[in-house]
Amino acid sequence: MRKYLILIMMLAASLPAWADDATLSLDEIVVTATRTEEETDKISSNVTVITQEEIKKSTATNVQDLLRTEAGIIVQDLYGTGTKSTVDMRGFARGLNTAILMDGRKLNEIDLSGVDWTTIPLENIERIEIVRGTESVLYGDNAMAGAINIITKKGFAAKPEIVLDGRLESYSGHTELGTLTGGTEKMGYFFLLKHRQSSGYRDNSDFTAGDMDGRLNFKLTDNVAFDVAAGYHTDEQGLPGGLTESQVDRDRRQTTKPDDHVDNDQQYVNAKANITLGNWGDLEMGVSYNNRSFDSDLFFFGSSFNTRRDTETSGVHAKLTLDKKIADFWNLLVTGVDYYYSSVTNRTTFFGSSTYSDISKNELGLFIQDEFFITDKLSLSLGGRYSNTRFGDTVSGFTRVSDSQKFIDQAYRAGATFNYTKGSKVYINYARGYRLPTTDELFDFTGVITDLRPETSDTYEAGIVHAFGNRLQMRLTVYTMNVRDELFFNPTGGSFGLGANENLDKTRHFGVETGLVAAITDSLSVFGNFTYTDVKFESGPYDGNHIQLVPEYSASVGADYRFLKSFLFAANANWVGQKYLDNDVLNNFDKMDSYIVVNAKLSYTYKSLTAYVGANNIFNEKYSEYGIVGAGGLKNFYPAPESNFYGGLRLAL
Numbered sequence: 066m067r068k069y070l071i072l073i074m075m076l077a078a079s080l081p082a083w084a085d086d087a088t089l090s091l092d093e094i095v096v097t098a099t100r101t102e103e104e105t106d107k108i109s110s111n112v113t114v115i116t117q118e119e120i121k122k123s124t125a126t127n128v129q130d131l132l133r134t135e136a137g138i139i140v141q142d143l144y145g146t147g148t149k150s151t152v153d154m155r156g157f158a159r160g161l162n163t164a165i166l167m168d169g170r171k172l173n174e175i176d177l178s179g180v181d182w183t184t185i186p187l188e189n190i191e192r193i194e195i196v197r198g199t200e201s202v203l204y205g206d207n208a209m210a211g212a213i214n215i216i217t218k219k220g221f222a223a224k225p226e227i228v229l230d231g232r233l234e235s236y237s238g239h240t241e242l243g244t245l246t247g248g249t250e251k252m253g254y255f256f257l258l259k260h261r262q263s264s265g266y267r268d269n270s271d272f273t274a275g276d277m278d279g280r281l282n283f284k285l286t287d288n289v290a291f292d293v294a295a296g297y298h299t300d301e302q303g304l305p306g307g308l309t310e311s312q313v314d315r316d317r318r319q320t321t322k323p324d325d326h327v328d329n330d331q332q333y334v335n336a337k338a339n340i341t342l343g344n345w346g347d348l349e350m351g352v353s354y355n356n357r358s359f360d361s362d363l364f365f366f367g368s369s370f371n372t373r374r375d376t377e378t379s380g381v382h383a384k385l386t387l388d389k390k391i392a393d394f395w396n397l398l399v400t401g402v403d404y405y406y407s408s409v410t411n412r413t414t415f416f417g418s419s420t421y422s423d424i425s426k427n428e429l430g431l432f433i434q435d436e437f438f439i440t441d442k443l444s445l446s447l448g449g450r451y452s453n454t455r456f457g458d459t460v461s462g463f464t465r466v467s468d469s470q471k472f473i474d475q476a477y478r479a480g481a482t483f484n485y486t487k488g489s490k491v492y493i494n495y496a497r498g499y500r501l502p503t504t505d506e507l508f509d510f511t512g513v514i515t516d517l518r519p520e521t522s523d524t525y526e527a528g529i530v531h532a533f534g535n536r537l538q539m540r541l542t543v544y545t546m547n548v549r550d551e552l553f554f555n556p557t558g559g560s561f562g563l564g565a566n567e568n569l570d571k572t573r574h575f576g577v578e579t580g581l582v583a584a585i586t587d588s589l590s591v592f593g594n595f596t597y598t599d600v601k602f603e604s605g606p607y608d609g610n611h612i613q614l615v616p617e618y619s620a621s622v623g624a625d626y627r628f629l630k631s632f633l634f635a636a637n638a639n640w641v642g643q644k645y646l647d648n649d650v651l652n653n654f655d656k657m658d659s660y661i662v663v664n665a666k667l668s669y670t671y672k673s674l675t676a677y678v679g680a681n682n683i684f685n686e687k688y689s690e691y692g693i694v695g696a697g698g699l700k701n702f703y704p705a706p707e708s709n710f711y712g713g714l715r716l717a718l
Contacts, residue, residue, distance in 0.1 A: 097169065097194065097214060100203045100434075101386045101399045107436065108196070109446055109480030109492040111137075111528050111542040111578060115193040122625045122635050124664040124679055126711065128185050128193075128215070133639050134621040136578040136594035137197055141614070141690045145266045145706040148302050150182045154197060155210035155546060156574035156600035158614035162500055162520075164200060164208035167215045168294060170335045170353045173207040174376055175407045175426045177505040181357065184298040184331050186259050188230070188242055189278050191216045197578065198544065199524045201476035201498035202448040205403065205430045209498040209522050217294060219280045220246055220253025232713030235706075238263035240713070252283040266706035267305040268320040274300035288341040297332045304363070307693065307701030317687065317704040327361035346387035346398075353380040371414045378407040397436040404429050409504055421461045424504045428454045434478065442484045446494075450476040454501060458508045468514045470507065474499045474521075488532030498522045506552055506566040518550045518568050528578075539581040546574035547603075551612075555650065570605030572612060574598070593622040610652045611645055614691070616659075618642035636665040646700060647693035654700065660688035678712040 097103075105112045115131055125131040127147045133140045139158045143149040151160030160179040165172045172180045193215050200208040225247035232240040242259035259276040278296035285291065306322035337351035358375040384401035409424040434448030457469040480494030500520040507517055528542035550568040580594035596619045600612040611617075623637030643656035666679035682705075689702040 097216070099196065099399075100169070100384060100401075101388075101397065103397065103436070106484050106488070106490050106530075107444055107482055109444075109482045109494045110526070111197040111540065113195045113580070115195070117191055120187070120190060120192075122633065124635055124637060124666040124681070125187065126679075126681075127182065127187055128190070129182055130664075131187070131193065132195075132213070134592075134594075134623060134637055135195060136580045136621075137576065137596045137598070138195075139615065139619075142705065143691050143703045144270045144302075144305060145704075146263060146270060146272045146302070148183050148272055148300070149304075151179055152182070152213070153210060155544070156576060156598050156612070156615050157210050161207060161503065161552075162210040164204040164206075164212040165215070166204070166212060168217055168292075168335060169214065169337075169351075170333070170355075170380070171204065171207070171405075172355075174357065175378070175424075175504050176374075176376065176409055177503050178357075178359075178374075178376075181298075181329065181331060183274055183300060183329075184276070184296070185215060186242070186257060186276050186278065188244060188259065189217050189255075189257050189276075191218045197542070198494065198526050199476070199478070199496035199498035199522060199546075201496070202432055202434055202450045202478045203399075205432075205450060205452050205474075205476070206428065206454070206499070206501045209500045209520065217278070217280055218244075218246065218255045219282050219292070220248035220255050222248055222250045222253070227718040228715065229718070230713060230715040232711055234263060234711040235709035236264045236266055238711070252281070254282075255280045265303065265305075266709070267318045267704065269303035269305045269323050269325065270320070272300065272302045274298065274302075290339045291337070292339070293334070293336045295332075295334045297330075299328075299330045301328050302326065304361070307695075307703055310700055310702070313689075313702055313704055322364065325361075325363050327359050329357070329359045331355070331357040344389070346385050346389070349382075349384045349386070349401075351380075351382050354378070365415075368416055369414075371412075373412045375410045376407065378405060380405045395438040397438075398433070399435075400433040402429070402431050422458060422508070424456070424458045424508065426454065426456050426504065428452065444482050446478065446480045446482075448478045452476070452499075456504065456507055456514070458504075458514070460508075468508070470514045472501055472519055474501070474519060486532070488535075488538055489530055491527075491529045493527045494524075495526075496522075496524045498524065500552070502552055502566070506554075515566060517552065517566060520548060520551050520568075522546050522548045535584075537581065537583045540579065542576075542578040544574075544576055544578075548572045548574060553650075554648075569602065570607065571603040572600065573603050574600045588627040589624065591622070591624040593620070595620040607650055610650065613645040613647050613649050616642040616644040618659075631670050633668045633670075634665070636663065638663045641690075647691070649694050654694060654698075657692050657702075658688060660686050662686055662688070673717040675715040675717075676713075677715070678710070680708065680710050682706060682708050684708075 123131060129140050129147055129150050132138045132152055137154045139153050141151045153160050153163045165180045195213050197211045200212040204212055228244045230242045240261045245256045248254055257278040262273045264271050276298050280294040282292040304322060304325040305320035333355040335353045337349055340348045342348055355378045361372045363370045382403045387398040405428045407426040411422045413420050430450055430452045432450040436444055436446045438444045452474045454472045459467045476497055478496040482490055482492040484490045502517045507514055524544060524546040526544040530540045532538045549571055551572045553567055553569045555565055555567045577597040582592045584590050598615055598617060600615045602608050602610050619642055620640045625635040627633050638661055640661045642659045645652055645656055646654055663683045664681045668675055668677035685708045689704050692702040695701055
């Protein structure tokens with residue numbers, strides 16, 4: 066612990082050393098995660114933006130590493146390669162309650178597989194917008210805890226630029242990528258090719274992946290613009306499985322599943338048209354398509370349990386934004402319609418017998434939200450959403466069974482924001498949200514719908530963002546979320562006690578999120594945040610017990626320092642407190658150990674060439690981000706990598 070305290074004390078000691086010319090950029094930051102361009106100072110939520118400059122300075126090698134340093138976000142990576150990760154917030158830890166978006170296109174799947182984070186190359190990202198708190202009004206399903214909108218790079222009016230990057234990593238890993246960016250005054254383009262390969266930290270955690278992404282944006286006229294993005298991802302990966310405590314102590318890099326593996330393929334298209342209607346506002350119309358398939362083999366008693374799943378999601382949306390004065394008061398109104406059609410075709414084969422299922426989900430949502438500016442500093446917001454969703458399932462095996470279910474849901478939001486000085490605001494809000502069951506939760510293996518209800522929540526939130534001049538900005542948010550019918554897999558549920566998906570009794574999510582950013586000098590900047598989260602049952606047989614996988618305390622600190630003009634050093638430390646194991650609904654077992662992970666990177670730039678080296682988990686912390694209680698109370702853990710290193714060269718032409 067002493068080594069971590071020394072690091073934190075060094076960062077803290079530098080805070081008083083203000084330079085006269087040290088400033089933070091408190092310019093108005095415009096985000097689109099609220100489905101329209103809006104300044105963060107005007108939004109009645111805890112909003113942060115990871116900019117392109119911060120991405121370049123960071124020690125992160127994937128998107129999840131970037132998000133780990135953000136207040137209130139829970140990241141769990143099973144194998145340490147980023148291939149099996151979940152990202153959630155506000156006391157949810159399964160990756161199902163936060164809407165993940167790419168350029169406004171939802172990435173959340175309709176089954177339990179969640180977002181495949183390996184399909185989002187870090188090098189393809191312009192910035193990341195994080196809106197904490199219920200966003201069901203704007204995004205419907207999956208947005209009960211908030212929304213993370215990933216904005217990809219696009220071309221700009223400049224001569225073509227080619228960037229080549231090659232990196233060597235621990236565990237026989239290497240990455241190669243190239244990008245092409247450019248455009249004219251009316252057209253821009255961005256293309257990316259990437260290949261990554263690694264043997265992985267653990268036995269049978271090898272990983273090979275390839276990515277192709279492109280984005281084309283152009284203006285047809287002064288009032289009409291188009292934006293088209295497309296991409297393809299493929300990978301092959303081993304699945305090493307979990308280890309018992311004794312196995313971890315004996316050899317944390319071993320596997321008990323030497324033959325388990327999965328192959329993934331995914332492709333997407335996202336197209337939007339933006340039309341300026343003069344006094345009638347701006348109209349955006351878009352279509353999207355995503356196809357994701359995987360083929361996995363898991364071995365039990367020497368026999369393969371094979372699953373082949375193909376998921377397709379098509380979306381259509383129309384959105385009208387009106388930014389004008391009405392009766393001498395400024396209004397920012399956004400309203401529209403979303404329609405998604407998703408289907409899952411699934412085949413499982415075990416001991417020579419196969420089961421086929423076809424599942425569909427039709428979701429129609431109508432939404433409206435208005436920001437009403439009473440003065441330049443005081444604004445009120447009010448919004449609502451109506452959602453109509455129908456699920457259907459047909460299963461063929463020993464018998465053929467069909468079933469369907471319909472859900473009608475509403476979401477509401479009201480808030481107020483007061484901007485009392487530049488870079489500062491106080492805000493309050495109330496929001497009602499919901500999450501629908503996934504197809505894996507809603508249907509059992511026979512194709513019959515289980516008796517599940519959607520999760521619903523009421524969230525009350527208050528916060529302040531305060532700028533101390535141009536040198537320091539701090540934020541504090543307090544929220545409480547009352548959840549009804551929280552969806553949960555009960556390992557002892559079901560008619561035979563073999564486990565079943567259930568709705569929980571009432572639960573309460575309470576949290577405090579704090580953070581600061583500071584410019585110490587023109588060359589040195591620091592950040593820090595601390596999160597307290599308390600998630601408990603409020604009634605029923607588990608009344609007073611804590612919900613699993615949610616750390617009560619977590620914190621991050623970091624700094625970046627530029628010296629001798631060409632050198633940049635960045636470091637951060639992430640602390641995650643103790644949490645209960647998955648399935649430990651009775652809180653009978655010891656909590657998982659807390660851990661601190663320290664990362665650092667040094668880069669040197671000479672003209673168009675940049676050389677860099679980095680180290681993850683510098684102090685060789687031995688920890689697991691995920692653990693679960695299995696049959697008979699046997700605990701299984703998924704060890705995270707020990708100290709590992711990387712280095713590479715980047716050339717811009």
